[in-house]
Amino acid sequence: MSDLLTIAGKTFSSRLFLGTGKYASPEETVAALEASGTQLVTVAIRRLDLDSPNARTELDFVDWSRYSVLPNTAGCKTVDEALLTARLGRSLTGSNWVKLEVIPDPKYLLPDPIGTLRAAEQLLSEGFVVLPYIHADPVLAKHLEEAGCATVMPLGSAIGSGQGILTLHEIKIIIENAKVPVVVDAGIGAPSDAALAMEVGADAVLINTAVAKAQNPPLMAGAMKKAVEAGREAYIAGRIASKPYASASSPTEGVAATVASTG
Numbered sequence: 001m002s003d004l005l006t007i008a009g010k011t012f013s014s015r016l017f018l019g020t021g022k023y024a025s026p027e028e029t030v031a032a033l034e035a036s037g038t039q040l041v042t043v044a045i046r047r048l049d050l051d052s053p054n055a056r057t058e059l060d061f062v063d064w065s066r067y068s069v070l071p072n073t074a075g076c077k078t079v080d081e082a083l084l085t086a087r088l089g090r091s092l093t094g095s096n097w098v099k100l101e102v103i104p105d106p107k108y109l110l111p112d113p114i115g116t117l118r119a120a121e122q123l124l125s126e127g128f129v130v131l132p133y134i135h136a137d138p139v140l141a142k143h144l145e146e147a148g149c150a151t152v153m154p155l156g157s158a159i160g161s162g163q164g165i166l167t168l169h170e171i172k173i174i175i176e177n178a179k180v181p182v183v184v185d186a187g188i189g190a191p192s193d194a195a196l197a198m199e200v201g202a203d204a205v206l207i208n209t210a211v212a213k214a215q216n217p218p219l220m221a222g223a224m225k226k227a228v229e230a231g232r233e234a235y236i237a238g239r240i241a242s243k244p245y246a247s248a249s250s251p252t253e254g255v256a257a258t259v260a261s262t263g
Helices: 026-036 079-093 113-125 138-147 168-177 191-199 217-237
Strands: 005-007 010-012 016-019 040-044 068-072 097-100 129-134 183-185 204-207
Touching: 016 026, 016 217, 026 217, 068 079, 079 097, 079 113, 097 113, 113 129, 113 138, 129 138, 138 168, 191 204, 191 217, 204 217
Parallel strands: 016 040, 016 204, 040 068, 068 097, 097 129, 183 204
Antiparallel strands: 005 010
16 A cells, blocks of 8 residues: 655655654664664754764764654754754754754643744744644644644643643644644654554654653564554544444344244
């Protein structure tokens, strides 16, 4: 089955995007990327050790001939910080793609909706391909789409929480109204969460912590790959309607009547 995802003119056969943070070692990172089958890998520019010219970062360990890089602005609390980081990311990687994050709250790590929209508008004017990380807000998602963002990326639950998809109803509304790909990002804790996001019509999921902090990250990456594929196929196949009552699996029409014993 040919089922490709296109974002800003770039085509992907994998609908699982992976982050590179929190792994125990670079080797583990590389192994997880391989097992996941991902084609788009996000890197936190602010968390690279750019003050030490000889220090190796994840940019040095990953084979970028195999993956597309998605610089992100994780760690940015203000619009200005996000703009500066996005520009730095473009300079370092040569990619004009950016996963935009503006997160002023250090406890719950919820994205700033107003700051995200303002930063997105500025970056779009500078020629960036913007993939904004947002709360599952259908109104904000539509504003960002209309501004020219290549995707919208609503959270399933708090970053790194592993709580799963707590915003399912809102994500469904975003999917219903979006004319750009919808990528569920943050909160996924298990393959079943990833499958659920795909089953309701998300175009892709982005996962980091659930893989990086698993006891066996490459094995979990492979499990996420299968879950995303299964969820996507289920969405395309079309699930049955949910009913409040039972419905027999075997047809009752034409069934011979049971003859009562008279002996």
